Amino acid sequence: MARSRNTEQKIFDAATELFLEKGVDRTSVREIAAKADINLALMNYYFRSKENLFSAIFSSLVKTNSEELIRILDSNLELEEKIRQYVSVYIDMLSENPLLVSFVMAILHRSRERITEMKAVSSLYATEKFTQQVLEEGKKGNIRRTDPSQLFVDMLSLIAFPFAIKMLIIDKNNFTDKDFQVFIKERKKRIPEMLIDSLRLKP
Amino acid sequence: MARSRNTEQKIFDAATELFLEKGVDRTSVREIAAKADINLALMNYYFRSKENLFSAIFSSLVKTNSEELIRILDSNLELEEKIRQYVSVYIDMLSENPLLVSFVMAILHRSRERITEMKAVSSLYATEKFTQQVLEEGKKGNIRRTDPSQLFVDMLSLIAFPFAIKMLIIDKNNFTDKDFQVFIKERKKRIPEMLIDSLRLKP
DNA sequence: TTTTTTTTTAAAACATTGTTTAAAACAAAA
DNA sequence: TTTTGTTTTAAACAATGTTTTAAAAAAAAA
Numbered sequence: 136m137a138r139s140r141n142t143e144q145k146i147f148d149a150a151t152e153l154f155l156e157k158g159v160d161r162t163s164v165r166e167i168a169a170k171a172d173i174n175l176a177l178m179n180y181y182f183r184s185k186e187n188l189f190s191a192i193f194s195s196l197v198k199t200n201s202e203e204l205i206r207i208l209d210s211n212l213e214l215e216e217k218i219r220q221y222v223s224v225y226i227d228m229l230s231e232n233p234l235l236v237s238f239v240m241a242i243l244h245r246s247r248e249r250i251t252e253m254k255a256v257s258s259l260y261a262t263e264k265f266t267q268q269v270l271e272e273g274k275k276g277n278i279r280r281t282d283p284s285q286l287f288v289d290m291l292s293l294i295a296f297p298f299a300i301k302m303l304i305i306d307k308n309n310f311t312d313k314d315f316q317v318f319i320k321e322r323k324k325r326i327p328e329m330l331i332d333s334l335r336l337k338p
Numbered sequence: 339m340a341r342s343r344n345t346e347q348k349i350f351d352a353a354t355e356l357f358l359e360k361g362v363d364r365t366s367v368r369e370i371a372a373k374a375d376i377n378l379a380l381m382n383y384y385f386r387s388k389e390n391l392f393s394a395i396f397s398s399l400v401k402t403n404s405e406e407l408i409r410i411l412d413s414n415l416e417l418e419e420k421i422r423q424y425v426s427v428y429i430d431m432l433s434e435n436p437l438l439v440s441f442v443m444a445i446l447h448r449s450r451e452r453i454t455e456m457k458a459v460s461s462l463y464a465t466e467k468f469t470q471q472v473l474e475e476g477k478k479g480n481i482r483r484t485d486p487s488q489l490f491v492d493m494l495s496l497i498a499f500p501f502a503i504k505m506l507i508i509d510k511n512n513f514t515d516k517d518f519q520v521f522i523k524e525r526k527k528r529i530p531e532m533l534i535d536s537l538r539l540k541p
Numbered sequence: 542t543t544t545t546t547t548t549t550t551a552a553a554a555c556a557t558t559g560t561t562t563a564a565a566a567c568a569a570a571a
Numbered sequence: 572t573t574t575t576g577t578t579t580t581a582a583a584c585a586a587t588g589t590t591t592t593a594a595a596a597a598a599a600a601a
Contacts, residue, residue, distance in 0.1 A: 142578080158448055160363035164559060174580055179560060186559095237447040240502050244440040245361055250509050259506055284511060284521070285528060288500050296495035299443050299502070303462055306453050308487060318487070325488060329536045345548080366588060377550055382590060 143181045145171040151192050155234040158241055159189050193242060194252055200228055200235065204258035214268045214278070214334075218290065219327045225294045226323050230316065236298040262287055278334040286330065293326045346384045348374040354395050358437040361444055362392050396445060397455050403431055403438065407461035417471045417481070417537075421493065422530045428497045429526050433519065439501040465490055481537040489533065496529045 149171035153162040164185050168175045182188035207221050229235060242249050254260050266283040273280040297304060297319065305315055352374035356365040367388050371378045385391035410424050432438060445452050457463050469486040476483040500507060500522065508518055 158363070158444075160361070161448065163557080165557090174578095175559095176561080176581085177579070180578075184559075234447075237443065240440065241361075241444050241447050243503065243505060244437075244444050245364065247505055250505055253506070254509075257506075259503075260510060282524070284507075285524060288503075288507065289496060289528075289532065291503070292495045292499035293492060296499040296502075297491050299499075300446065300462075300491075300494070302446060302450055302453055303456070303460075304487075304491065306457075307463060321485070321488060325492075329492065329532065332535055333532045367590090368588080378589095379551085379591080380549070383548075386590095388589070 142171075142173055142177060145173060146178055146181055146188070147192065150188055151196070154189065154192060155232075155238050158238075159185075159245070190249075190252070193249060196235065197239070197253055197257055200232070201258045203228075205261040208258060208261045208265050210264075214265075214272055215327075215331055217265065217268070218330055222290065222294060222326045222330075223323050226319060226326075229295065229298045230319060233298050233301055236295050240299060259287075259291070272334075276336070279336055281334060286334075289333075290326070290330055293322070293329070297322065345374075345376055345380060348376060349381055349384060349391070350395065353391055354399070357392065357395060358435075358441050361441075362388075362448070393452075393455070396452060399438065400442070400456055400460055403435070404461045404464075406431075408464040411461060411464045411468050413467075417468075417475055418530075418534055420468065420471070421533055425493065425497055425529045425533075426526050429522060429529075432498065432501045433522060436501055436504055439498050440504075443502055462490075462494070475537075479539070482539055484537060489537075492536075493529070493533055496525070496532070500525065 146167065150162070150167045153167060153170060164178050165175060167188075168178060178185070178188065182191065203224055204221065207217060207224060210217065212220065262283070265287065269278070269281055269283040269286060272278045301315060304310065304318065305312070308314070308318075310318065349370065353365070353370045356370060356373060367381050368378060370388075370391075371381060381388070381391065385394065406427055407424065410420060410427060413420065415423065465486070468490065472481070472484055472486040472489060475481045504518060507513065507521065508515070511517070511521075513521065
């Protein structure tokens with residue numbers, strides 16, 4: 136008979152929440168068991184080890200949140216519109232899951248091996264078409280000649296970093312969570328403008 | 339007599355290195371003791387607890403690396419030059435200590451209480467003059483009217499984030515460490531241009 | 542030198558972690 | 572119902588973590 140999807144899912148969900156909130160290393164399996172309201176040993180029964188559970192969760196998170204972004208990057212949209220959509224979708228995604236950036240960065244710092252797992256799924260590794268477009272438009276003289284890698288890192292930085300320092304921004308500006316949302320929403324307009332500005336040919 | 343600065347320093351230095359490299363939670367006090375070549379109990383003798391040691395190190399790191407930045411922000415340089423210098427100095431600093439960003443972010447994710455400790459020292463909290471300049475230049479019509487907080491976050495993001503995802507950038511582009519340095523050096527020109535571009539009045 | 546204080550040591554106490562075991566409870570199939 | 576296989580449980584285990592203790596060694600003060 137199929138394993139109780141119910142219990143397995145309960146563990147997965149509880150662990151996801153805790154890992155995002157407190158980080159993997161500060162979350163004990165006992166805590167996960169308590170939150171999932173299951174017996175301690177069931178974690179090992181279903182996932183063999185904590186590290187394994189973490190790996191499953193990490194892959195799932197990255198994958199879930201990358202598919203749409205990859206689709207945009209691979210699409211035939213013209214460069215400007217592609218940038219607008221990528222920024223918009225990415226920011227919406229992170230707004231819904233603001234802990235994601237910190238989590239991924241913590242993992243990046245914690246276990247470099249995890250990089251491999253990201254390759255297959257992260258939108259960072261799906262920039263071929265984007266790169267090609269930037270080079271082509273540059274050649275045509277439609278935009279300033281630009282290193283596509285730099286442009287992509289700019290974009291990523293402007294999108295993601297504010298979420299990584301969310302707490303600092305909130306604290307510094309005496310923001311409520313709502314204020315932060317407004318702040319971020321503003322960036323959905325601001326970032327594409329900035330990037331496209333930087334591509335515009337000087338008169 | 340004063341406590342043996344020597345031993346205390348040895349512990350401090352060994353722990354700093356390990357915390358930066360592997361993160362606080364994955365560094366054991368036994369490891370610190372081994373690396374510092376001291377008896378295990380001395381860590382407690384000098385710093386009372388691992389958490390306390392960490393706190394000392396964190397404050398020191400943030401402080402050391404913020405003083406010059408704060409000085410620039412508080413200076414009377416005109417806005418454009420201030421941006422150029424801030425970016426340049428900040429990038430140089432992170433280049434010398436590339437693990438700093440990941441470390442601070444991991445901490446931000448790990449212990450929100452630490453935010454308090456940053457207030458007194460982080461350059462993020464010394465933007466008063468900068469803010470004032472942006473508003474003033476905007477009023478005078480010398481630059482586009484801009485939310486200073488947004489501009490500052492842009493600047494910070496463009497500077498810091500690439501270091502946080504250094505491993506991804508290296509891996510994705512098949513960079514050597516030297517390549518990464520070149521990539522970053524390029525950004526020292528690129529970032530100020532981008533920011534100043536975004537402030538320029540449209541024709 | 543003797544006394545006092547500071548620093549270092551080895552040992553062990555103590556807590557918590559992730560994992561395993563072996564039996565019990567349960568559900569499905571025969 | 573009996574059998575079979577799956578899921579759950581409580582308890583134990585082994586490893587590793589941090590902190591404390593109490594005595595030894597070293598250094599400074601008297």
